[in-house]
Amino acid sequence: MTVAVTLPETRGKLTADTPLAPLVWFKSGGPAEWLFAPKDVSDLQNFLRSLPADMTVWPLGLGSNLIIRDGGKPGVTVRLGKTFAGMAPHSDDPNMIVCGAGAPGISAASFARDNALAGTEFLRGIPGTVGGAVRMNAGAYGREMCDILVSAEVVLRDGSLQTFSLDDMDYSYRYSGLPEDAIVVEATLRGTPGNKDAIAAEMKRIADEREASQPLRSKTGGSTFKNPEGHKAWQLVDEAGCRGLQIGQAQVSEKHCNFLLNLGGATSSDIEALGEEVRRRVKEHSGVDLQWEIQRVGNEA
CATH class of the missing domain: 3.30.43.10 (Uridine Diphospho-n-acetylenolpyruvylglucosamine Reductase, domain 2)
Known part of the structure; x- marks a missing residue:
């Protein structure tokens, strides 16, 4: 450039x-x-x-x-x-924790566990940061950020720092109303009093289930398509015959076919083209219009 x-x-x-x-x-x-x-x-x-x-x-x-x-x-x-990855108990409420937006979701879940707070275990299955999870209402294993978020500190494009309450986020499935250029810098999360050992056991169950069912050791982007109402995206992809489908060095995972893989030399164009071909085949087979969950940004080459 x-x-x-x-x-x-x-x-x-x-x-x-x-x-x-x-x-x-x-x-x-x-x-x-x-x-x-x-x-x-x-x-x-x-x-x-x-x-x-x-x-x-x-x-x-x-x-x-x-x-x-x-x-x-x-x-x-x-x-x-x-410097944006710190975490601390809330100063006024023992059932809340304050997390820097740069902290990984797994770190937030572990911090809540260490403070005997249940309800955030699903963050063990979120492969991004707290800030990213807040922005996209990330979820897994039956829970979403909207279930635990109290508020978020956000820097807007003009440099102002504003507090967004849960209601301000305008959350829906994998969506928030935050401006695209807004940057989450901190989040306050609410848990419920729990037993540390039980919380740890649930986090281990989530980790083991992810390891068994998802290609976590591959070059992947995580869950590719949103689950349509009444459907599982992976099942629609599988039923459309796309398991293992390949364009260049991009492939639909055979282990979990809502994951796309870079087998080594894939370009982003290959990966995106593969996703669009999967969408086309699913639409043709089932009539369902899959929507991308993976964010696609930047310019074409």
Whole structure:
């Protein structure tokens, strides 16, 4: 990419034309025009306030459930580092915890367990950050973020820091009403008093079930399509004859066919084309129009 703009000074790390493929699960796709790792919330706020208004901003978490297209991501990609991954008990309510948006879901579940709070065990099965889970109302094993979120601290494109309550999130299935360029920096989650051993056992059950049923050790993006009302996406894909289907080095997983795989040399274009072919075949076979759960961003090559 040609970089011809001067961006605001920052206390964090700002790099141009930075590869994103190493940061996403599929290990494919083009570079970020700019990649910004803010030092703290105020650094992020000041940077966004001073950023040219026509420069787009997009948050990147752990890179699961994501296709970065081969032409790369224009604008500024914001990635929250370790300073955004802290966790603490809520100061006023022992049934709540406060999590930095950069914390992995598994870390939040473990912190809740250590504080004898049940109800967040499903986060053990969410392969992204707390911030990403808040943004997309992530869910697994019968629960979603809307079941445990109390509020979220969000930095908007103009640099303002605002608190979004659960009602403000406008949640539905794998959707929130947050602006696309809003960046979640912290979330308050509610649990219920529980037994640490029972909570740990449920987390282990979830981990074991994921290991047995999903291709977790492959280059994948996680669950590809949303479950349509009254259906399981994987079953529709399987019934349409797509298990093992391949385009280039992209393949529908034979272990769990709502997962797409990069067998080693797949481009993002291959992966996305495979997903669209699966959608076409499912529509032809069952009449169901599968919707992507994986986010697809950036420019075509």
